[in-house]
Amino acid sequence: MSNLIYQNAIATDDWTLVELPKIEKVVRMQAGKVVQFHLTGESTISATQITDTVIPPNGLVLLPMSVYIARKASLENRVAKQEVGIWLATHERLETLIEVEADLNRFPLITVFVERFSDGRIFSLGNLLRTRYGYNNTLRAFGDVLRDQLYFLKRSGFDSYLIRADRNAQEALSSLNDFTRPYQGAVDEKLPVWRRVSRK
Amino acid sequence: MYKYDEIDQQLVDERVAQYRDQTRRFLTGELSEEEFRPLRLQNGLYIQRHAPMLRIAVPYGMLSSKQLHKLADIAERYDRSYGHFSTRQNMQLNWPKLEQIPDILAELATVEMHAIQTSGNCIRNITTDQFAGIAPDEVVDPRAMAEVIRQWSTFHPEFALLPRKFKIAVSGTKQDRAVVQMHDIGMEFYLDGANKVAIKVWVGGGLGRTPILGSVINEHLEWQHALTYCEAIVRVYNLHGRRDNSYKARIKILVKALGIDEFRKQVDAEWSHLKDTPNTITEEELARVAQHFAVMPYDNLPVNNASFEAEVANNAAFAAWVKRCVHAHKQSGYRAVTLSLKPHGKAPGDASSEQMHVVADLAAQYSFGELRVSHEQNLILADVQLGNLFAVWQQARAHGLATPNIGLLTDIICCPGGDFCSLANAKSIPIAEAIQMQFDNLDYLHDIGELELNISGCMNACGHHHVGHIGILGVDKDGSEWYQVSIGGKQGNDASLSSVIGPSFAAEEMPGVVQRLIDVYIDQRTPEELFIDTVRRLGVAPFKAHVYAAKETEASHV
Structure with missing residues (x-):
C-alpha cells in the first residue's frame, strides 16, 4: 500500500525521486574527536555530484534543488510539460531557488526532506513557500515524517506527506485533525481565534 | 485570573486524548524510546533518575484555590503527597508513573490546567x-x-x-x-x-x-x-x-x-x-x-489598622514575619504575603499535599481565591487585608509556611539536583539544607540582611546560580561531587553575572565557605550596605583571600 497522504487521503505516488550520487561524508577531527559538520546552510553538494546526477528521460521527476538550479536551461522543455518537481533539504536556502525562478508555480510539486523528526525548520520553509513566495501547488514533506508532525505540517502549508516506510499512513491520517480550533493564525487558517469567533 | 471558555477547554481536552494515544503507542512499542522522547518532553515528562518527573504548567505563576486543591489531590493519589515549585513558576511531581500521566492530565484538564510545552524544544511557560x-x-x-x-x-x-x-x-x-x-x-x-x-x-x-x-x-x-x-x-x-x-x-x-x-x-x-x-x-x-485580570473587589480600607499594629508591637515573631514576608500593595489597607517554602533543613520549593490544601484554603478565605507561584519558589497570597495578617500568620506558622526568611540567605533558590535529576552533576538539596542549618539563628540571619543564594546541580543552571549574590554550581570531578562558588551576581534592572572565586569545594565544606563569605561581609560592610553592594565595592579578592586562607590553615593542621 502507498504511504503517501494527499489532501486527507491515501494517494499513489506518480513521481520519481531523483537523488544525488552518494559521496563519502566529510568527517573532520576537532580536539581529538570526530565531528561531523552539518552546520545550517553549509553546502555539502559538490559540482561533480550535480553533473553526475542521472535524470530519467521520461515521466514526472522530482529533482534536487541544486541540480535544477545548475541544469535549469536543459530542463525548460520538461518544466513546460509540468514534468519537473523540486525537492530540498531543510538546511538548504530557499532563496537560491527564488533568485533564479520567479514563478514557483511552474512546478506541480515541491517537497521538503526532513532528515530528523526534531528538525522544525521544515515548518518555516513551508510557511515561506506559501505566504512569501506564493507557491500554490502541492507541497509535500518526506523523510522522517511521522504522524505526530502532521498537524503542524498541515498548519504550515503542507498538503501532502510521505509517511516513513515502516509506519502506517492510514493510521496517521487521524493526526491531521488532532486539534479542532487552533489559537493562532498560520498558513491553513490565517486568522487567529479571536478574529474567527466572538469570544466573551 | 484567566478562565477558560469552550475553545480553551476543547484544546486541553484534545491534548489529553492526543497524549493518551502517544503513550499507548509508546507502551505497545509502536514508538521507539527516541521517537517518544520529543513527544513526552513537550508534555513536561522527563525520565529521571528514579522515576519520571512531570512538570505541570502554571501560566505566569497564577493559580486558583481550586487548582491548588487539585494539585494537592493529584500529588496524593499519583505521587508521594508532595510537589516541587520550580524557578519557572511551575509545579513538578517527582514520582508519577509513566502510564498514569494521561490520567493525571485528564484530572488537570478538569481545573483548566495542563502540562503543554513545559519542556522540550519549544516556547515554554511565559x-x-x-x-x-x-x-x-x-x-x-x-x-x-x-x-x-x-x-x-x-x-x-x-x-x-x-x-x-x-x-x-x-x-x-x-x-x-x-x-x-x-x-x-x-x-x-x-x-x-x-x-x-x-x-x-x-x-x-x-x-x-x-x-x-x-x-x-x-x-x-x-x-x-x-x-x-x-x-x-x-x-x-x-x-x-x-x-x-x-x-x-x-x-x-x-x-x-x-x-x-x-x-x-x-x-x-x-x-x-x-x-x-x-x-x-x-x-x-x-x-x-x-477583563479576567480586572481589579479585585477591594473593600475601602484605611491605610492603618490598629489591631495589626498592636500585634506587631506585642509579638516579636509576628513582627519578624511581617518584616520579611509581607509586601507593599497598590490598594490601601491590603498587603501581599509570601508563604515561605524554604523552612530550614527542607528541600527548597517543596510543599506537601497537606500544605497545599492549607494554602488553598487561606487563599479562599483571605485572598479572593487566588495565589501565585514566584520564581524564587515560594507561594504568594496577593490580596490580604491588614486586619487578617495575624490570622494568616498563625495558620501558616502552624503548617511550616511562615519562616521569616524571604529575601534572606536561607530563601535559597535551588534546583532538584542529583537527588532527582538525571542531568545533574551533583546534589543540590542537601547543600541548601546544610547552609540553612548553618544560618538557623534568625537574629543573625536578619542581621546579615538581604542576600540571594542560588544553587544549581549542573551548568544547565535551573537554580539560576549565575545571578545569585552567592552562586553555587555542582560540578563533577572524576566521578565525585564538587561545588564551585561564585559571588556578585544579581537579578533586576542592574543585573550582573557572578564571578567564580576559585577552585571548587567538597560538599561538607560548603556551609563553612558560605560562613566565611559572610564573615568578610560583616567585617567590611558600611552601615546599610547589602552583601551584593559590598561585593561590588570590594571585588572578589578579599572574599577569595579569606575563604582560601581558612582552607589552607585547615589543611596545615591535618
Missing part, C-alpha cells in the same frame, strides 16, 4: 513578576499580554520543534522582578511619551553553560505587534539557530555569533513581511483577556 497587578511600582499589568502570548505560543505550528528551548518573560514594573534580561525574549511593558503601552524587547539572554544577559533589540514596540514581532525573532532563530550541538543551540549563541545589529537587521527584514498580518493583536482581544 513567566512574570509574582506581584503583577498589585505592585505599587507597576506601570502596566503584564498578565493580559502574558495570556495572549501563552495562547499564541500554544501549539504554534511553525515553532513546534525549535533548535532548543525558548523562554519568554514579561514585566511591567520599573524594578524588574521577572529577570527579563536572562530570557530568550524579555519584554518590559511601559507607557511611552504619548501615554500608549509600548514594549522594550530584549533578546538572547540566558543562563546555562554560556550565561549571557540579553541585548536590547527594540526600544519601542507598539503592543499590537508583540506576536508578529516574536514570530519574526523566532523564525530567524528557527531557520538559522544551530542544530548540530545542543549546547550551542540557544538563541543567545546565534545573537552572539551574528552580533545584535545584524540579528536585528534580519529580524526587521522578516518583520517587514509579518507586520500587520492577522496575528496582530486587536484592542478587543486585549480587552477581552484583560
Whole structure:
C-alpha cells in the first residue's frame, strides 16, 4: 500500500525521486574527536555530484534543488510539460531557488526532506513557500515524517506527506485533525481565534 | 485570573486524548524510546533518575484555590503527597508513573490546567513578576499580554520543534522582578511619551553553560505587534539557530555569533513581511483577556489598622514575619504575603499535599481565591487585608509556611539536583539544607540582611546560580561531587553575572565557605550596605583571600 497522504487521503505516488550520487561524508577531527559538520546552510553538494546526477528521460521527476538550479536551461522543455518537481533539504536556502525562478508555480510539486523528526525548520520553509513566495501547488514533506508532525505540517502549508516506510499512513491520517480550533493564525487558517469567533 | 471558555477547554481536552494515544503507542512499542522522547518532553515528562518527573504548567505563576486543591489531590493519589515549585513558576511531581500521566492530565484538564510545552524544544511557560497587578511600582499589568502570548505560543505550528528551548518573560514594573534580561525574549511593558503601552524587547539572554544577559533589540514596540514581532525573532532563530550541538543551540549563541545589529537587521527584514498580518493583536482581544485580570473587589480600607499594629508591637515573631514576608500593595489597607517554602533543613520549593490544601484554603478565605507561584519558589497570597495578617500568620506558622526568611540567605533558590535529576552533576538539596542549618539563628540571619543564594546541580543552571549574590554550581570531578562558588551576581534592572572565586569545594565544606563569605561581609560592610553592594565595592579578592586562607590553615593542621 502507498504511504503517501494527499489532501486527507491515501494517494499513489506518480513521481520519481531523483537523488544525488552518494559521496563519502566529510568527517573532520576537532580536539581529538570526530565531528561531523552539518552546520545550517553549509553546502555539502559538490559540482561533480550535480553533473553526475542521472535524470530519467521520461515521466514526472522530482529533482534536487541544486541540480535544477545548475541544469535549469536543459530542463525548460520538461518544466513546460509540468514534468519537473523540486525537492530540498531543510538546511538548504530557499532563496537560491527564488533568485533564479520567479514563478514557483511552474512546478506541480515541491517537497521538503526532513532528515530528523526534531528538525522544525521544515515548518518555516513551508510557511515561506506559501505566504512569501506564493507557491500554490502541492507541497509535500518526506523523510522522517511521522504522524505526530502532521498537524503542524498541515498548519504550515503542507498538503501532502510521505509517511516513513515502516509506519502506517492510514493510521496517521487521524493526526491531521488532532486539534479542532487552533489559537493562532498560520498558513491553513490565517486568522487567529479571536478574529474567527466572538469570544466573551 | 484567566478562565477558560469552550475553545480553551476543547484544546486541553484534545491534548489529553492526543497524549493518551502517544503513550499507548509508546507502551505497545509502536514508538521507539527516541521517537517518544520529543513527544513526552513537550508534555513536561522527563525520565529521571528514579522515576519520571512531570512538570505541570502554571501560566505566569497564577493559580486558583481550586487548582491548588487539585494539585494537592493529584500529588496524593499519583505521587508521594508532595510537589516541587520550580524557578519557572511551575509545579513538578517527582514520582508519577509513566502510564498514569494521561490520567493525571485528564484530572488537570478538569481545573483548566495542563502540562503543554513545559519542556522540550519549544516556547515554554511565559513567566512574570509574582506581584503583577498589585505592585505599587507597576506601570502596566503584564498578565493580559502574558495570556495572549501563552495562547499564541500554544501549539504554534511553525515553532513546534525549535533548535532548543525558548523562554519568554514579561514585566511591567520599573524594578524588574521577572529577570527579563536572562530570557530568550524579555519584554518590559511601559507607557511611552504619548501615554500608549509600548514594549522594550530584549533578546538572547540566558543562563546555562554560556550565561549571557540579553541585548536590547527594540526600544519601542507598539503592543499590537508583540506576536508578529516574536514570530519574526523566532523564525530567524528557527531557520538559522544551530542544530548540530545542543549546547550551542540557544538563541543567545546565534545573537552572539551574528552580533545584535545584524540579528536585528534580519529580524526587521522578516518583520517587514509579518507586520500587520492577522496575528496582530486587536484592542478587543486585549480587552477581552484583560477583563479576567480586572481589579479585585477591594473593600475601602484605611491605610492603618490598629489591631495589626498592636500585634506587631506585642509579638516579636509576628513582627519578624511581617518584616520579611509581607509586601507593599497598590490598594490601601491590603498587603501581599509570601508563604515561605524554604523552612530550614527542607528541600527548597517543596510543599506537601497537606500544605497545599492549607494554602488553598487561606487563599479562599483571605485572598479572593487566588495565589501565585514566584520564581524564587515560594507561594504568594496577593490580596490580604491588614486586619487578617495575624490570622494568616498563625495558620501558616502552624503548617511550616511562615519562616521569616524571604529575601534572606536561607530563601535559597535551588534546583532538584542529583537527588532527582538525571542531568545533574551533583546534589543540590542537601547543600541548601546544610547552609540553612548553618544560618538557623534568625537574629543573625536578619542581621546579615538581604542576600540571594542560588544553587544549581549542573551548568544547565535551573537554580539560576549565575545571578545569585552567592552562586553555587555542582560540578563533577572524576566521578565525585564538587561545588564551585561564585559571588556578585544579581537579578533586576542592574543585573550582573557572578564571578567564580576559585577552585571548587567538597560538599561538607560548603556551609563553612558560605560562613566565611559572610564573615568578610560583616567585617567590611558600611552601615546599610547589602552583601551584593559590598561585593561590588570590594571585588572578589578579599572574599577569595579569606575563604582560601581558612582552607589552607585547615589543611596545615591535618
